[in-house]
Amino acid sequence: MAIIRVENLVKSYNGKEAVRGVSFDVKEGETFGFLGPNGAGKTTTINILCTLLMPDSGYAFVDGYDCITQPHRVRSSIGLVFQEITLDNELTAYENLKFHCYMYNMGKRVTEERIDEMLETVGLSDRREDLVKTFSGGMKRRLELARGLIHRPKVLFLDEPTLGLDPQTRSSVWDFIMKLKEKEGNTVFMTTHYMEEAEVCDRIAIIDGGHIIACARPDDLKRTIRGDTIYVRTTDDDRAQKEIEEKFRIKVRKVEPGLALLVEGGEKFIPRLFEALSTGIVAVNLKKPTLEDVFIHLTGKHIRDTGNTGN
Amino acid sequence: MFSYKAIYVIVLREFKRFFRQRGRLVVTILRPLLWLFIVGAGFTRIVQSSGGIDYIQFILPGIVGMTILFSSIFSTISVVWDREFGFMREMLVSPVSRVTIVMGKLLSGTSLSVFQGTALLAVAPAVGIRIDPERILYMMVFMTLVSFAITAFGLLVASFLTSLEGFNVIMNFIVLPMFFLSGALYPVGSLPDPLRWIAYVNPLCYGVDSFKHVLLPVEGVFGAEFPLYVDIIMVSIFFVSMTALSAFNFERRK
Numbered sequence: 001m002a003i004i005r006v007e008n009l010v011k012s013y014n015g016k017e018a019v020r021g022v023s024f025d026v027k028e029g030e031t032f033g034f035l036g037p038n039g040a041g042k043t044t045t046i047n048i049l050c051t052l053l054m055p056d057s058g059y060a061f062v063d064g065y066d067c068i069t070q071p072h073r074v075r076s077s078i079g080l081v082f083q084e085i086t087l088d089n090e091l092t093a094y095e096n097l098k099f100h101c102y103m104y105n106m107g108k109r110v111t112e113e114r115i116d117e118m119l120e121t122v123g124l125s126d127r128r129e130d131l132v133k134t135f136s137g138g139m140k141r142r143l144e145l146a147r148g149l150i151h152r153p154k155v156l157f158l159d160e161p162t163l164g165l166d167p168q169t170r171s172s173v174w175d176f177i178m179k180l181k182e183k184e185g186n187t188v189f190m191t192t193h194y195m196e197e198a199e200v201c202d203r204i205a206i207i208d209g210g211h212i213i214a215c216a217r218p219d220d221l222k223r224t225i226r227g228d229t230i231y232v233r234t235t236d237d238d239r240a241q242k243e244i245e246e247k248f249r250i251k252v253r254k255v256e257p258g259l260a261l262l263v264e265g266g267e268k269f270i271p272r273l274f275e276a277l278s279t280g281i282v283a284v285n286l287k288k289p290t291l292e293d294v295f296i297h298l299t300g301k302h303i304r305d306t307g308n309t310g311n
Numbered sequence: 312m313f314s315y316k317a318i319y320v321i322v323l324r325e326f327k328r329f330f331r332q333r334g335r336l337v338v339t340i341l342r343p344l345l346w347l348f349i350v351g352a353g354f355t356r357i358v359q360s361s362g363g364i365d366y367i368q369f370i371l372p373g374i375v376g377m378t379i380l381f382s383s384i385f386s387t388i389s390v391v392w393d394r395e396f397g398f399m400r401e402m403l404v405s406p407v408s409r410v411t412i413v414m415g416k417l418l419s420g421t422s423l424s425v426f427q428g429t430a431l432l433a434v435a436p437a438v439g440i441r442i443d444p445e446r447i448l449y450m451m452v453f454m455t456l457v458s459f460a461i462t463a464f465g466l467l468v469a470s471f472l473t474s475l476e477g478f479n480v481i482m483n484f485i486v487l488p489m490f491f492l493s494g495a496l497y498p499v500g501s502l503p504d505p506l507r508w509i510a511y512v513n514p515l516c517y518g519v520d521s522f523k524h525v526l527l528p529v530e531g532v533f534g535a536e537f538p539l540y541v542d543i544i545m546v547s548i549f550f551v552s553m554t555a556l557s558a559f560n561f562e563r564r565k
Contacts, residue, residue, distance in 0.1 A: 052400070072406050072408065073406075075404055075405060075406040080400075082397065084397045085397060086396075086397035090327070090328045091327060091328075100405075102317060103320065103402065103406075103407055105316055105406070
């Protein structure tokens with residue numbers, strides 16, 4: 001069953017189209033990634049789904065409710081973690097969570113139980129009574145994750161949840177996201193422009209220039225890139241290049257240092273390479289295609305270089 | 312969804328923030344005292360008393376009005392603040408209606424203002440104005456009405472502001488003229504023509520006048536200038552229209 005359904009969504013700001021006819025479905029329980037460079041239309045789409053923006057045309061449904069005509073119903077079904085921190089620095093961790101629970105009309109006893117439970121899950125029980133302004137970036141993110149899920153939403157929206165965090169904190173935040181998802185059983189809809197983070201998704205939609213240009217499982221997307229890259233260094237690269245090109249009829253590129261060749265089934269090719277070469281082999285390296293390669297393949301550009309920062 | 316629980320927690324948050332921001336707390340306590348005991352004491356020497364009322368006594372209702380004005384407007388800046396620091400989004404994506412959020416902000420601004428205004432009445436005996444439970448009760452009723460009106464006005468202004476810089480402009484070009492044309496420091500009847508007309512559409516002018524009815528029940532230039540029912544009607548009209556406009560403005564989605 002589709003918990004999110006989007007059909008032909010269009011939204012423009014000041015005559016510039018940010019989202020141009022986007023359609024997709026997200027199944028219940030899925031982790032769905034929305035990938036694209038800055039300015040591709042990710043945040044606009046998420047804001048429409050969260051009822052913060054009205055689309056110019058098209059439809060969006062979350063948990064069976066219409067984002068346009070039933071915004072209050074949709075809001076009860078979703079939890080959010082935005083790009084920027086939206087905690088109150090002058091309140092404690094406990095007070096921020098309590099504020100949230102009361103806004104979602106939760107009872108006093110349930111509120112207390114859930115606060116204890118969620119703080120425990122994100123490892124902030126001992127910071128419960130501390131003001132949020134004393135927290136590190138990673139701790140704030142964890143508290144926001146706890147807050148986003150405390151009212152047991154069906155869908156958790158994460159808009160660039162690790163933006164501005166250092167690599168170590170980023171990976172710990174992802175651990176918490178996955179741990180929470182496992183425990184709460186919610187659907188996750190996330191945007192990111194860190195390609196490697198999208199690996200955790202069950203399915204990925206790649207968006208560029210307001211269009212979805214691909215939507216599939218990460219492994220299937222990677223399979224669209226035909227082949228792996230093998231880097232090889234030999235005692236005589238010129239001779240090795242000639243031998244490989246003659247025996248396997250594939251194009252060999254010279255890289256510094258050594259050679260690079262694009263083949264299908266790289267693991268199986270390496271032993272054959274060893275047999276075929278008369279030169280000594282110094283080093284071999286196999287590189288599987290990444291989502292970054294997929295993105296370059298589909299759009300012809302690197303995800304970090306494209307677009308501007310307009311969100 | 313309209314939710315009393317949400318209103319309660321919005322008000323609770325504003326009170327917690329108020330008592331945690333030490334600087335704001337100190338300014339809040341000192342500002343009215345500076346006006347009363349420095350400006351008031353200075354002018355008392357050169358302004359003739361009238362109807363048995365000294366100048367320092369005359370400005371007490373106005374200083375209460377000023378406290379409410381600054382407190383109400385300052386509490387609505389939290390809307391701009393919340394927007395700038397993202398917390399507004401936390402409220403906007405919750406299932407409670409926009410009207411609930413507006414009511415929560417309105418109630419928190421009002422209760423903080425009435426709280427400060429009431430606290431200020433404690434200095435009334437120090438300038439020779441008698442204070443008793445009946446007067447305090449009447450003052451609280453009128454202060455509540457005025458605070459509602461000004462907070463609602465502040466919310467409307469805040470809904471158009473996108474940055475905290477804009478707030479400085481508001482402070483200087485709206486709040487200060489509202490104070491100076493409220494009858495706080497001189498009777499509005501003595502103002503030259505165009506200024507007097509502006510004073511007549513200033514809700515604080517009627518608010519301060521209602522405080523004079525309670526605290527300075529005398530005839531003459533230092534007494535109230537309008538009948539009490541006019542004060543109540545004018546402030547109420549202002550309150551209702553401003554609340555409706557700011558609720559409407561909040562309900563829009565772009």
